[in-house]
Amino acid sequence: MTSPEKSELSPSSVWPWVVMAGAGLVTFVAAMSVSPDVVQGQLSRIMYVHVPSAWLAYLAFGITMFGSAMYLWKKNLKWDRLAHSSAEIGVFFTGLAIALGMTWAKPTWGVWWTWDARLTLTAIMFFVYLGYLALRRTTDNLDLRAKRASILGVVAIIQVPLVHFSVVWWRSLHQAPTIIRPEGPEMDTSMVVTLLIAVASFTVMYIAMMIKRMELARLDDEITIEEQSHQGPAAGDAVVAPDLAGGI
């Protein structure tokens, strides 16, 4: 087993929380300053939190895949902690993107939810990564847990391109890409700039969140190792299976 580095419980840094608050403030000010859309009016402001949330879901699950692959290769638990931390944040932002999408859908489409390809695949991705987090709770053995989760972490990434290109591959109620497309952005420059500011701010927020979430993952691993080192043998540990092969 690869044990986590002992933290020696140095004081927990405060600056990631400050960075998160600052990034949140920048997004809010930028989103409220830009002119409303000519068709959607004020509702277009929802885009500046909905799109960055969806972007962070993609980024977080991409980092989960990277951490999982690195764990399977190097067998070092720090990569598993990276994958786990990113998956939890990814689930949070996927849930937020879905909730914000529903808040935008109701006044524009007239319904909270529809079984559109983009929405359905995003919901499936949300539940698969919830399953990833649940899978991690099936054992206290750190290496076994990391191995199981890493396999799922690598396989589950297939959903990200499926979700992203669903609006291109299938007829969808959800709008097609408006920024990254061969003909160039389909939006006014001020809206594109505001959206890029929001995406950058959310990315900074993700990095700050990851620093704190990985600190938590390291502490949790230390506690698990500590508990296991004080545990006596489990019931059944002393039972030796009979050698039945010798009798045949």
Add this chain to the structure above:
Amino acid sequence: MDPSVEWNWVLLAYGLTYGALVLFTTSIAVRITRARKKLVERA
């Protein structure tokens, strides 16, 4: 749609976003505090 109604939806979306962010980051902070306390008690 009436702009004031549009603003209500915008407020709902931003309230949801920042409310969820505060709850999630608080949950991380609380779990870190508990974990550190647990490790200190056992040291």
